[in-house]
Amino acid sequence: MLQCTAVTLLPPDAVSRLLAPGVNGPDDPEPYVLCELGEHDGTHTDPHTEHAAYLRPGRTPDSPALWFFWAGSGPERTHRAEPAPWCPAVLRRLDSGLVRRCALFDHHSPSHSWDVTDPLGDLIAERLVSGDSPKGDPSP
Ligand SMILES: [Zn+2]
Numbered sequence: 001m002l003q004c005t006a007v008t009l010l011p012p013d014a015v016s017r018l019l020a021p022g023v024n025g026p027d028d029p030e031p032y033v034l035c036e037l038g039e040h041d042g043t044h045t046d047p048h049t050e051h052a053a054y055l056r057p058g059r060t061p062d063s064p065a066l067w068f069f070w071a072g073s074g075p076e077r078t079h080r081a082e083p084a085p086w087c088p089a090v091l092r093r094l095d096s097g098l099v100r101r102c103a104l105f106d107h108h109s110p111s112h113s114w115d116v117t118d119p120l121g122d123l124i125a126e127r128l129v130s131g132d133s134p135k136g137d138p139s140p
């Protein structure tokens with residue numbers, strides 16, 4: 001599953017909320033955010049489809065993190081920045097015993113973070129491996 005490619009500009013109030021007083025951040029926060037969900041239905045057809053971008057962590061690793069949710073684009077855009085609890089899903093690898101936690105918020109859709117691939121990263125990898133050959137079956 002590819003990552004959603006929606007990008008949006010953070011409103012000034014959300015940017016200023018990221019600039020915590022007393023913290024000497026080296027740079028201003030990036031005003032553009034990218035949807036971190038897997039490609040979801042209605043991205044281009046349903047203006048109410050909500051995209052989500054991770055803004056900053058909560059007080060502890062288990063605390064709800066701050067997320068930016070938006071739907072639509074341009075003057076039609078609606079948005080909110082609010083804390084959302086983490087998705088409780090974990091991926092356990094039986095061979096290595098590693099446990100990976102989903103990096104998305106609870107009740108996200110439709111794929112957990114480990115099923116989402118970054119299309120840009122894939123594109124780069126694809127070019128490195130096979131030049132510009134057409135997409136074939138992803139045979140194992
Ligand atoms: Zn999206």
Ligand SMILES: [Zn+2]
Binds near residue numbers: 088108
């Ligand atoms: Zn999840």
